[in-house]
Amino acid sequence: MTESIRQAIAMVPTETGTDTAWIARACRIASSVRRRVLEHTVKHNGGYLSQACSAAEILATLYARVMRLGPSAGPLAPLPFPGVPSACNPCAFTGAAYNGPRAPHLDRFIFSPVHYALVLYSVLIEIGRLAPDALDRFNTDGSTLELIGAEHSPGHEVTAGSLGQAISQAAGIALARRLRGDTGRVWVFMSDGEFEEGQTWEAFAAAAYHRLDGLGVYVDANGQQCDGRMDTVMNIEPLKARLEAFGAEVHEVDGHDPAALAEPAERDRRGKPIVVIARTDPCRGIDLLRRRAPRLHYVRLKSDEERGAFRDALGGGAERETGHGDR
C-alpha cells in the first residue's frame, strides 16, 4: 500500500472510529432525560412520559451530533410569556434563541409534535441550554414552558400544536434558505402519528418536487397515538416505501442507537429531502410503563399504589444517571 493510499484511508471518517465520545454523551443525555421526565411525572401525577422513552436518543443525537447550532442565545432561566405575536407587541419572541443564532451556515430546528415539550425542555437542560430548575415553571401560569409548546417555548420556533403544520413551515424555511444561498439545513422532529394528516403528504410531495435537500426529518416512530396503538387507529405503513414513493430519501434505523440515527445526516445531500424513520419503543427504559399499554399517550398516575411503583422505578428501574446537566 502506498503512503498516499494509506493517508487517504486514514482521512475517511468512520462511525466507529476515534470520534465516538459523542455517542456516550448522547446516551448519557438520553438517560438523564428519561429520568428527569419520570421524576416530573411522579411529582405531578402525570406527564407525557412515553414520549421521553421513545424520543430521548433521537433528540439527544440531534443536539449532540446532527445539528450544527451555535451557542444558546436564550436565558438559562426562561423568560415569562411575552404575549402573543401581533403588530402591537414588540416584545413577542420565539424559543429559537435556545437553538443558537441564525447564520447562513448554521442549522435550524423545527419541533413539530409539541406535546413532547417536556422532553425537549429536559434535553435543553441536559445540554446546558436551560437551567436545571427550569422545569419548576413547566405548565405554570404565565410561563413559556407550556404543557403543549408553542413558538415562545424554549427550543421551539413555530407554533405547531395543530399537527402536520410544522413540516410545511419547515419546507418554506428550507426554500427561503435555498433562495438566499444558505448552506445550513433545516431539521424537523416529527411524530409518526402526523403521517395520518393529509398535509404531511402534501408537504413531502412539494419538498421533493422543489428538491429541498436542505430539509431533514427525524420521525419518532413509536407506534403510539392518543387512542392507543397506531395500527388500531389508522395504518401508515409501509412508511418507508410511502415516503420513497413521494420522492424522499428515507433511512429506517433503530431509534435508540445514536450512531445509527446520526449516520444518514452525514451523507452528501442528493437533491431530495431526507427522512430518518427512528423505530422506537415507547416504554424504553421504564418497563413499568408496559403495564399501561396500549394507553400510553399521556400517563396519569391515579392511585398511591401507582405513584409508589413509579417512584420505586426512579430508584431502580430507570437507568440512573447524574442529576446535573451534561454540558
Place this chain on the structure above:
Amino acid sequence: MEIVSRPHGRNLVRWARDRERVVVLSADLTSSCEADEFREAYPDRFFSLGMAEQNMMGFAAGLAREGYFPFVHTFAVFICRRPFDQVAMSIAYSNLPARLIGFLPGVTTPGGATHQAIDDLGLMRILPNMTILECGDATEVESVLDVAQSVNGPVYVRMLRGDVPRLFPSSEPMRLNACRELGDGDDVAIVSSGICTEEAMRAVPALRARGVSVRHLHVSTHKPFDDPAILDAVTTARRGVITLENHTIIGGLGSAVAERMAESGAGARLIRLGLRDTFAHGASRPYLMRKYGLDAVALVGAVEDLIGDRLGIAADAIPAAPPPPLSHAVKVEDL
C-alpha cells in the same frame, strides 16, 4: 365607464419588479388568478405548489418567517375554507406578513357554492392579527398591493379579476382603513363594498331624484374597521342605515356596521343586504345579484322600507350595468 382588462395581472408584474423579496405561490390556478404574467416575468420567484392549499399556507409562513413576502394566489374559498386552520395557526398566530390574494368573491363566478366565497370575510374577520382588504374597482385592484404591503402582519385581499370597471379615479388609490365618501346626505346612509358599490352608485341618483338625501360610503378595509366616517354616517342618518355586500349578511360588512352601531349606541335601523344566510348556486352574476337581493333594485327597496314610503322609481330609472366589452379578456365560465 372605463373597463380595465386584467388589472391585477399587469399590476403585479409592474409592482413586483423591484421588490425582490416578493414571491408568488400558486395552487394550480395560476392563470385563473392572473399570476401567469408574474410567472413568465419572474420564474425564479414563482412557486407552483399544486392543489394542496394547507401545505401552501405553511410554505408561505416559512418564507415569511425568513423575510420574504409570499403572495398566495388562489380562489378565496381555497384560502378561507379548506386551509382555515393553517391560515390561523401557521400564519395569523405568528403575525407573519403573508399576503393572501383571494379571487372569485361571492357571486362573481358561475362556479356554484364550491367556488363562491360568500363567507370569507366572516372567516377572516374572526382571526386575530388578520387585516382584510376588498377591491371594488380597477383603481383599487391597482393600489391594493401597496396597502397590503404597508401592513405588518398577514393580509387577506378580496380580489377582482378579468374585466373590472374603474369607478374611482386612478389618482385616488385605496387607503388603509379609510372609506370613500361617494355622496353626502342625512336621510339614509348606504355602506357598500366590493362589486356592490357599483350597484349602489347606479341607485343613488334615482333616489336623490325622488328627494331622498343619501350618504354613500364605500368600504375597502374590512379590518381594522374604525374609520370615524362610519360612526359619523350611522349617527347622522335620520331614517337608518343600509349595508350592501357580496357576502352573507352574517360576519361581513353588515355585521361589522351592526357592531359599530350597537357599541356606539346609535339608535338607527339597519338593513343588511346580502346573502340572507343561504348558499348561492351556479348562475350568472346579474341573475344571482337580482335573485339574492344584492343589486340596485334591492337597494331601492330597502330605502323605501326605511322611509316608509314607495318611491315609485321605475326600473328604467336605474341605468343598467354596462354590457361586457367585446374583447372580454376573461370569460367568467373559464374558471
